[in-house]
Amino acid sequence: MQLPPELDFLEPFFVEPRIALRQADWLLSEFDDNFWEYSFGFVKPKGIDWNVLLDDGSRLTARKNRELLDGFKYFLSGSTYSLDQSGSGTGSAATRASEFNHALHIMDFLLLNAKNFQLAKHGLAGLGRDALKIILSEVCSSTFAAEAVYGWSKRLSLFCLNLTLQTDASQITHALKELPQLSNITPDQAENNTLEIPLEMIPRVRAALYLNGMYGHSEKGYYANSVKISKIIYRDTLKGRHELKPTTEILNIKEHEYFSRELFPIPVKTGNAETICDSDFYGYRRVLYSLGNLHEVGLLAPSVDDLAAVKRFMVETGKPGRFRTIPSRVVFSAVRNAIEFHIKHGKTLINGLCKIALHCKLNGIQTSELEDRSVCRIIGEDLREFGIKHLGLSRRAVGSGYGYRVKKSVSEYYLDLRANKGLLELIRVYIGSTQVVVGALMARRVGELQDLHASNCLDVSEQWLVFRNRKSTQNLFGIRQVEVRPIEPIAVQMIKNLVRMQKILKRLGYIDELMEIFSSPSINGVLTLARANAHNYNQNLNFFCDYFETETNEDGNRYYIRQHQLRRFFAMLFFYSSSFGGLETLQWMLGHTDVQHVWHYITEAMDGATLAGAKAQYVAEALHSGDIESYESLAALVTARYGTENFTLADTNELEDYLADLMEEGAITIEPEFFEDGDGQRFKVIAKVIGVDA
Template sequence: MKSSWIKPFYEELSITKAPVAYREFPGVPVRGEERSESAPRFYLRALESFHLLESVGLPTSNALAESSKNVAFIKNLSLHPPGRYRTVPSELVLRSFRSAVEFALEYAEELLDAYVFCAKTAQATGVSIPQFLEKESISQFLGPKLTTIGVNTWSIGRTARQGLNTRELGVNRDEFDTQYFSNLREHRGLWDLLMVLGGCYLVILGTLMARRQGELIDLKVGSMLNSSGSHLRFKARKSGTGDMRQTLERPIPAFASELLRLLENFQERLVAGGVLSETSNALMFPKEVNSGLLKAGQSSFNFMLDRFCDFFQTEIDKNGRRFYLRQHQLRRFFAMLFFWGNSFSGLDVLRWFMGHSDAEHLYHYISESTPGHVLRGVKADFVVEHAKAHDPQTLPLLDFIENHFGTREVLLLDSDELGEFIEELLANGSVTVEPHFMRGTGGTTYEVLICVSDNAQ
């Protein structure tokens, strides 16, 4: 029996370039520490599992199985704890969000319709979609938009691999890789565009809803939206185990809700057509080689995000590396957006929306993921707002303001100029703005304090 397990790709184990590139460019590290212990630990766990081959009658090497227990070998590995996720440039995320929304609204319905039509027809003949389309034209399953943009095959990568296998003269892997990404952006493959669409869903939900990756993986057809479609329903991670996790509801914009309804209808039609036995996790998109849907999980999510970034050509850094988005980065970006728009006054709402049980934990999470100059700007805006509202705790600042501007009447001052001045005070330590957390029987409460240093000049 053929395994449907999608094998992950590890660049460290690649002797030469793969026949169809996993990514168009090397990726900008998503964590602050480029080398971490995660990859070596993965390989060690794989070595530990070699003895399981014996249970199914397959030969194995005792040396490989025992190598994972070699203390001297493990001690010589350079292992570092994984660094924190890096902050993605805000302009990049905003452009990606716009691209995701525009693509999904324009093509999602036709892409999903085309797959359902094709899958049901192939199912009736008893073969997989790729096998079926070797003899039938894909054009009969496409709507007018997909025909217009140039879809003409099931999978660009499958076609490229078949070409490589023929060992034709002049064929080389680099040429196929280059051609693949060119064809991807020319909309040639239906399956490839479905992968891009999956990336669009992840970018939209990640930016708007700030959900953990596991919470998106767990979304189920038929239960992820409330009856009106106005709220996303999900099992909160880090709030219990298994079925005991708390179910939360958070507001979701109408267009995003409609996109999720399309996925529900998509799976329901596949069940009705005999392609699927039952509906399952919502963010499952088609397999390339066989009929059916990829399992929702980290590997499939990251693959779709990579295809999204290559399709829309996200920025390249000075080292020739592309920014490949990850779900946790989008979740952090949401926190940054909320800070920029609402300052500290929205901390409780953000904590509720993001599913954190502790306000102090949320604040540390946000402050660690927000660039220093951005956070100073947020704090400066907070001070200006409260100074103009005559908050008593801003009174110690008036001496600074009068010495600089020649007046204590903050309402007469330009907010931007005053904000820049406050930022200077924050940068040199003359002023600090931090939330003070207090724990009581009702949980953690906080108050944002504006303090002037005793040593301030």
């Protein structure tokens, strides 16, 4: 049908589905090809080989399986198809790629379980409502597709055991003698073992993997190459054979001991991370329901009634977790320690590192070649008295050859860290201190802080922080909006110290250009700066928390601070200022003389979830400390929940979660109430119970 020009927008609705579904914009090959190339804006296209083995021993590309092959192809193209865009989809490239991957996961699950579904015999039409519900339940059984779809841990365990049995026993014994590190199993590895293999067998399994070329190598040691293994385990899948799988820690062979933190962390997020979230479940269900497209192209498919049943089917999903609260006292202590560390040692530490850099540059040597006695001589008397004896606690020993590092136990390493023996580690502690202060006082998203650049993060007056708002790309073609916020002078001092370090290192040729402000030196002795990505940013915070020994819980786990948790600190400062004073400082920092103006700044700078978390935390801590008179109605409600008026017996985190739930339900509100008295404008935090006779 030929439409007039003014009705061109209706043309997609008149395209035959069989034709439209063959023309996905991500498909770079012909629809009938047995090998597809596809791309969602990738640097290099990816591939799908349809020539896989089915449960009856035939190939999917065989003539007898043409109906099933076409069903798979149309299902995949239909997963991203929408009528109003002629197959180009209405969502972003990332959304459509996610739908595409959901479809591949479902097809891989069918192929891996083809015998149970009798796929070769009955095809997709043999999938009744029970089978469809099983598929949806299984692929949504975990947030990790490697486990839910591919059963990675179980299949890897079987692969390792079979490979060990098939490998010559004498060769394994010889490998264990030649490479004693194969037998080294750390406590962390033992505790986090996800394989169904007895620990005493792990050394022989490692040896078998090593002898069969199944290991990759990095600076940290050897790791089981999941892609190589996947090509064997999942050879008859479409996506699984190419997809990286999670690192299996128990199989890692560590040449040297690296310490990421001293103690186990207190979880930073509530909720079960293993449980799939609502959005992912609905995504899988929507894609599975799109099997109905096969009816539109005249192919056999599950019945309409069965598809309708699965569209109504639900599984238990996990609520998105809240970031776990760090007690206010821990944050206050951390900020105090960070500021004191800067005042006492910040400038001296940066000076010491720059002296090392200059000495090596003038003498034409690498920092990794510098002996400890030279380090102590170069850094100066102040740092020697501070305790520094090494350039780094983890660096290669001079003259020992590639790969050797000073061997220390966990306890020795962190005792030496707190004894101030390693300069590079102390620089990381200092950068972590700056992150704590800036993070707590600016209440910004972690990505915005990671992006702060040494060349332009401060304005010319050095009173404003310049950053790119990570939530401001809408209607800006993906370009982030540049914003400025007032910044406290002590934070400016710390930032300027890090800028000074980078400028000196650039002038000496250690870096080509200025980098993100929180870029960090490697602790291995080679002076270079690593970019401020999420891993390095959090590692600096780990160094800070272990150095200052932030609090631990009853299980001996430590509070390792994260920026998500620091974001609410500024609001907490505001709330606490109502009880112990200090609001003048906040007003001065923000340039506001009016208390309500300060509150308006906070509400504008924070998203609703973070601000709600700060409110719930403040009131929960107040109730836990016994301040019931200020919140009588709310206290009565909480008493009914816990059966006691002694809130010191309640867990603060649990109490906070309860208050947060009540706020989400609209049962309570927590807001500052402003009033005038003889001392001027003041406020009190008020909790109102709505529609409940307290």
